Amino acid sequence: DTAVSQTPKYLVTQMGNDKSIKCEQNLGHDTMYWYKQDSKKFLKIMFSYNNKELIINETVPNRFSPKSPDKAHLNLHINSLELGDSAVYFCASSPQGLAGGYEQYFGPGTRLTVT
């Protein structure tokens, strides 16, 4: 039983295309996150949702749009993909979000390659 799952695991696409990455957690957590791990290996937060409400929106191009249909899902849609978007994208969730709950549980990652 996977706690935080992401699909697809690998995504290869051409510049200019639009793609989505899906994330689901079955832990009953209220808060979900998207991180990007770039070529320098830094894990940087992009977005966070608490109970379907956006609470963190870092300096991310507006080509990236998160969507949370319910608190168990947080999908990431990317428009007009660019070469620099190539990275590993991790979804995560945590139990309490703003109230505490420091531990975040990560999905296995989606390796996006833009050619």
Add this chain to the structure above:
Amino acid sequence: DQQVKQNSPSLSVQEGRISILNCDYTNSMFDYFLWYKKYPAEGPTFLISISSIKDKNEDGRFTVFLNKSAKHLSLHIVPSQPGDSAVYFCAAREKGGAQKLVFGQGTRLTINP
């Protein structure tokens, strides 16, 4: 401007010996620190954490030390085992606001038999 830094990209330790991974931070507003472990093709998994009001936290073979005056924390693993070979990320939580985590760039630990 990276607020959490792990200056050693890699570390090699003999099985049974102590592994010490280091992390430095610059933001005095961090109030909680965490270590994550990551195997290839998997997401990071939580390992151990420490509040900024403490200077040590221990969990089995893993101990985290926090030196607030030096803005430095370290993870000690003793004894080191082959299964400990992984990338270790240090992370810090900002007090207040959305309480996001800021990660270091990771240290690859290799345990040699």
